[in-house]
Amino acid sequence: xxxxxxLASIDRRGKQLILRAVSGRAIGIHLGMTGQCLVxxxxxxxxxxxxIHMRWxxxxxxxxxxxxxxxxxxxxxxxxxxxxELRAFATPAEADVYLARLGPDALHISGEALYDAVHGSSRAxxxxxxxQAVLAGVGNIYADEALFAAQIxxxxxxxxLSRVRLQALAASIRGTLERAVAAGGSTLxxxxxxxxxxxxxxxxxxxxGRGGQPCVVCSGVLRQxxxxxxxxxxxxxxxxx
DNA sequence: GGCAGCCTGGTT
DNA sequence: AACCAGGCTGCC
Numbered sequence: 146x147x148x149x150x151x152l153a154s155i156d157r158r159g160k161q162l163i164l165r166a167v168s169g170r171a172i173g174i175h176l177g178m179t180g181q182c183l184v185x186x187x188x189x190x191x192x193x194x195x196x197i198h199m200r201w202x203x204x205x206x207x208x209x210x211x212x213x214x215x216x217x218x219x220x221x222x223x224x225x226x227x228x229x230e231l232r233a234f235a236t237p238a239e240a241d242v243y244l245a246r247l248g249p250d251a252l253h254i255s256g257e258a259l260y261d262a263v264h265g266s267s268r269a270x271x272x273x274x275x276x277q278a279v280l281a282g283v284g285n286i287y288a289d290e291a292l293f294a295a296q297i298x299x300x301x302x303x304x305x306l307s308r309v310r311l312q313a314l315a316a317s318i319r320g321t322l323e324r325a326v327a328a329g330g331s332t333l334x335x336x337x338x339x340x341x342x343x344x345x346x347x348x349x350x351x352x353x354g355r356g357g358q359p360c361v362v363c364s365g366v367l368r369q370x371x372x373x374x375x376x377x378x379x380x381x382x383x384x385x386x
Numbered sequence: 387g388g389c390a391g392c393c394t395g396g397t398t
Numbered sequence: 399a400a401c402c403a404g405g406c407t408g409c410c
Contacts, residue, residue: 175405176405177404177405178404178405178406180404196394225395226395226403226404227392228405275405277406284405333404334395336404374389375405376402
């Protein structure tokens with residue numbers, strides 16, 4: 146699909162990455178749980194060479210004055226658990242149809258947009274946040290963290306939450322994701338950025354993975370439950386809404 | 387909605 | 399050996 150093609154752009158919508166070529170062809174990449182996209186310089190070897198499912202040779206022929214111009218490099222897709230996905234699109238329209246399944250991007254979600262997306266739903270608010278057609282980009286970690294920041298119970302019915310509450314939740318989602326991005330993401334075990342670096346947001350988790358431990362705000366015991374079939378941690382005292 | 391299933395690998 | 403994990407789909 147991409148042999149001999151010139152990359153035009155690299156974008157993201159929610160958890161979906163999309164590489165578009167000048168010709169209109171495109172590749173969609175989803176990391177799933179354990180996927181990694183790694184960029185290697187010429188002659189560089191990946192730290193872990195197992196579970197590599199795709200390798201693209203890259204040539205940088207951009208600016209003539211670029212230090213690395215003409216230096217070949219490689220883009221690797223590695224995914225031990227194979228829950229990730231690579232998908233080829235022949236045209237921009239095909240790619241756009243695929244991306245249209247996704248809700249608004251969580252990193253930029255407005256209070257109004259979140260209200261519009263969930264206020265009519267009878268589901269638990271956490272289930273709605275995890276639904277990529279409702280909101281694109283929030284997974285289990287950031288759902289729990291954002292709900293804690295907004296003081297909302299994960300099991301609260303979406304339709305029972307006020308406009309003001311949902312506006313606060315939208316702000317918490319944006320804030321949580323911004324801080325996570327600034328920290329390079331949450332590496333539990335596998336996640337690495339394109340340069341092979343782990344993310345450190347794990348050190349800032351306030352509820353995810355802390356069931357049974359004291360709440361950082363009130364010192365009460367954090368409760369671990371199941372919501373939408375996912376392990377969920379919240380503070381019963383702080384999250385009253 | 388709930389649940390099995392897709393996979394590998396690390397921890398009880 | 400059993401259970402658990404960042405996600406998501408398909409089937410009741």
